[in-house]
Amino acid sequence: DAMxxxxxxxxxxxxxxxxxxxxxxxxxxxxxxxxxxxxxxAPKLLFHYxxxxxxxxxxxxxxxxxxxxxxxxxxxxxRSPGLGDAAMYLCATSxxxxxxxxxxxxxxxLTVT
Amino acid sequence: DAKTTQPNSMESNEEEPVHxxxxxxxxxxxxxIHWYRQLPSQGPEYVIHGLTSNVNNRMASLAxxxxxxxxxxxxxxxxxRDAAVYYCILRxxxxxxxLIFGTGTRLxxxx
Numbered sequence: 001d002a003m004x005x006x007x008x009x010x011x012x013x014x015x016x017x018x019x020x021x022x023x024x025x026x027x028x029x030x031x032x033x034x035x036x037x038x039x040x041x042a043p044k045l046l047f048h049y050x051x052x053x054x055x056x057x058x059x060x061x062x063x064x065x066x067x068x069x070x071x072x073x074x075x076x077x078x079r080s081p082g083l084g085d086a087a088m089y090l091c092a093t094s095x096x097x098x099x100x101x102x103x104x105x106x107x108x109x110l111t112v113t
Numbered sequence: 114d115a116k117t118t119q120p121n122s123m124e125s126n127e128e129e130p131v132h133x134x135x136x137x138x139x140x141x142x143x144x145x146i147h148w149y150r151q152l153p154s155q156g157p158e159y160v161i162h163g164l165t166s167n168v169n170n171r172m173a174s175l176a177x178x179x180x181x182x183x184x185x186x187x188x189x190x191x192x193x194r195d196a197a198v199y200y201c202i203l204r205x206x207x208x209x210x211x212l213i214f215g216t217g218t219r220l221x222x223x224x
Contacts, residue, residue: 004156033212042216043151043157043214044214048210092157094210101147102149103159104156
């Protein structure tokens with residue numbers, strides 16, 4: 001019954017080594033989101049897709065990129081991870097509109113060594 | 114973005130009702146009030162949302178002030194599993210697709 005799936009759940013990468021986190025959904029929602037959540041902080045929206053339209057938040061670093069090859073899948077690429085990028089990365093999906101809820105995945109915890 | 118203000122933390126005893134307040138004095142007419150919660154080591158989960166009228170679902174009730182400048186999430190009987198951070202979020206306008214999380218209220222539930 002998993003609806004928003006994130007792989008892997010835990011990822012360790014080295015400083016500067018590119019890493020990709022993946023998210024898939026079985027809900028057929030047209031909006032997909034990536035959030036970054038650092039320890040003891042609220043989730044922070046990085047970007048979202050409405051279908052294939054990409055919407056970047058103004059303060060999202062260029063180091064973070066995303067791809068959405070189809071409705072079901074979305075990827076977060078961190079081109080050169082720094083120690084400050086260690087965080088939980090959350091994927092979420094939604095139907096478009098203010099009245100619809102977002103469904104979150106369990107998150108991928110990224111460690112940068 | 115319209116802002117929300119919530120207490121940093123609240124406490125409750127198990128099986129007691131909990132009223133979690135949220136102030137949103139700059140809310141616009143098209144903003145929905147959403148509540149999410151995040152249990153330890155999990156992604157956030159939807160709790161409830163409303164526009165003008167009070168709302169009930171299996172998890173909670175949402176009471177919205179007549180002027181819509183504040184709302185209250187009501188857990189009718191708190192359980193240990195309800196210990197979480199609760200976020201009150203306004204969603205609407207050009208932010209139709211977004212949830213912008215504030216700091217939330219950390220709820221502790223004691224046996």
